[in-house]
Amino acid sequence: MLYALLCYNAEDVVFAWSQEEDDAVMARLGVVHDRLLKAGKLGPSLRLMPTTAATTLRKTDPPLVIDGPFAETKEQLLGFYVIDCADLDEALGVARELGQANPGGSYEIRPLRLFLPGALPA
Amino acid sequence: MSEMAWIDAALTSARPQAIGALLRYFRDLDTAEEAYQDACLRALRSWPEKGPPRDPAAWLILVGRNAALDGVRKRSRQTDLPPEETISDVDDVETPMAERLDGSHYRDDILRLMFICCHPELPATQQIALALRIVSGLGVRQIARAFLVGEAAMEQRITRAKARIAKAEVAFETPGPVERAERLAAVAAMVYLIFNEGYSSRSGEADARAPLCDEAIRLARLLQRLFQTEPEIMGLTALLLLQHARAPARFDAGGEVVLLEQQDRALWNRGMIAEGLALIDKAMRHRRPGASRCRPPSPRCTPARAGPRIPTGRGSSGSTPPWSISRRRRW
Structure with a gap:
């Protein structure tokens, strides 16, 4: 089953990381990513710009364009993974491993209903 | 971590x-x-x-x-x-x-805290030092290092600045829209000063002063989170990001300045450039006339396709922040 692993953390903390801290976290995550890739369990993964770069379109009539993210929250959606796991237990295991490499915040594990790979190259 | x-x-x-x-x-x-x-x-x-x-x-x-x-x-x-x-x-x-902890207060709390650091009677250097001490929480030693002065001198400078604002009248009521806009403009100018202080370093000083650029960007993002719809702040954040993206290419191994045309564009920080461009896109949508026309010059310079028309940041330390100068109009 496909799961989305939604990464939530306080962006003011994450975006205040120094380059070295960022590199260290990415290196630790890279180890987990590699293993998941080799096992054929890792789909696309994305890291988002801060919510300050976001624009929201409210689908009212007429649609309304708002600066900023959909919702103002204490922790923000900073990125996500798509992973292929047998069940929730396995998905939680992956989340725990990623969480050890990158502490702080939360992962929301949400099963995917539809997955279209699309046409974009990496 | x-x-x-x-x-x-x-x-x-x-x-x-x-x-x-x-x-x-x-x-x-x-x-x-x-x-x-x-x-x-x-x-x-x-x-x-x-x-x-x-x-x-x-x-x-x-x-x-x-x-x-x-x-x-x-x-x-x-x-x-x-x-x-x-x-x-x-x-x-x-x-x-x-x-x-009424959420509606905290935006004005942060703005007030930053605003008291930009008291008009304080010279620019003191405003910056005070903001770095109070808002950012940098240690006196770190600030002194960035300003290339002794720790005792910086301590004294900050104490004096604090004494001055202690005497100043600070309005604690929730500010009205006009006052809020005035505060925001003063604070934005101060954030730009902090950035400039870090950016205008010569070789050799760059290590001590570069953190000021990071701090200015952090403060600009903070302001933008508080004032999501302000094109002025989008422009400020974009300007700082686009300038700072080139930091790794600005000095060669010997510490000599590398002019823009000669810079190794592969060293530019693509993430910062992309974020800066995204913010300009957002700001342009507002088409608001006046000083808030955010116009970091020639943003369409990416490491891949770049004409050498990016500002050097020099000559921009005056009182007019460069993002208020409209160089090219789209509207």
Whole structure:
């Protein structure tokens, strides 16, 4: 089953990381990513710009364009993974491993209903 | 990241909101700072054991306020029976946290905290030093290093600046829209000064001063989160990001300045450039006339396709922030 692993953390903390801290976290995550890739369990993964770069379109009539993210929250959606796991237990295991490499915040594990790979190259 | 590093990052990012709220409550900068320090000490003891709280800023405000009130209570017990108003203050501690941390306040709390650092009587260098000390929480030594002066001199400079703003009238009421806009403009100019202080470093100084650029970007992003719809702030953040993206290419191995045309574009920070361009896109949508026409010049320079028309940042240290100068009009 496909799961989305939604990464939530306080962006003011994450975006205040120094380059070295960022590199260290990415290196630790890279180890987990590699293993998941080799096992054929890792789909696309994305890291988002801060919510300050976001624009929201409210689908009212007429649609309304708002600066900023959909919702103002204490922790923000900073990125996500798509992973292929047998069940929730396995998905939680992956989340725990990623969480050890990158502490702080939360992962929301949400099963995917539809997955279209699309046409974009990496 | 280690646990201490995480706590450190959480304390740093909660600082403006926490001190801003404590300042609104105590109406005295020194008391607010002391209360915050007290809360930080308790956080360092408690967070590693119990884990970080869900909302670090709220935790620090509550604990800082209680600690300061505790101090008042102890002092008054040593002298006399507590005066009536202190007792009612203590009762006040029991009021629900939600009420005290009313979300609508915190935007103005942070803005006020930053705004008192830009008091017009303070020379620009003092404004910057004060903001770095109070808002960013940088140590005096670190600030002194960035300004290339001795620690004692910087300590004195900050103390003097603080004494000056202590005497100044600061409005603690919620500001009206006009006043808020004025404060925001003053604060934005100060953030740009901080950036410039870091950016205009010569080789050799760059290491000590580069953190000022990072700090300015952090403050600009903070402002933008508070004022999501302000094109002026989008332009400011974009300008800082686009300028700072070139930092790794600005000096060669020997510490000599590398002119823009000769810079190795592969060294430019693509993430920052992409974010800066995204912000310009957002700002352009507003098409608002006047100073808020954010116009960081020639943004369409990416490492892949680049014409050599990016600002060097030189000659822009005057009082007119460059993002208010419209060089190319789309409207």
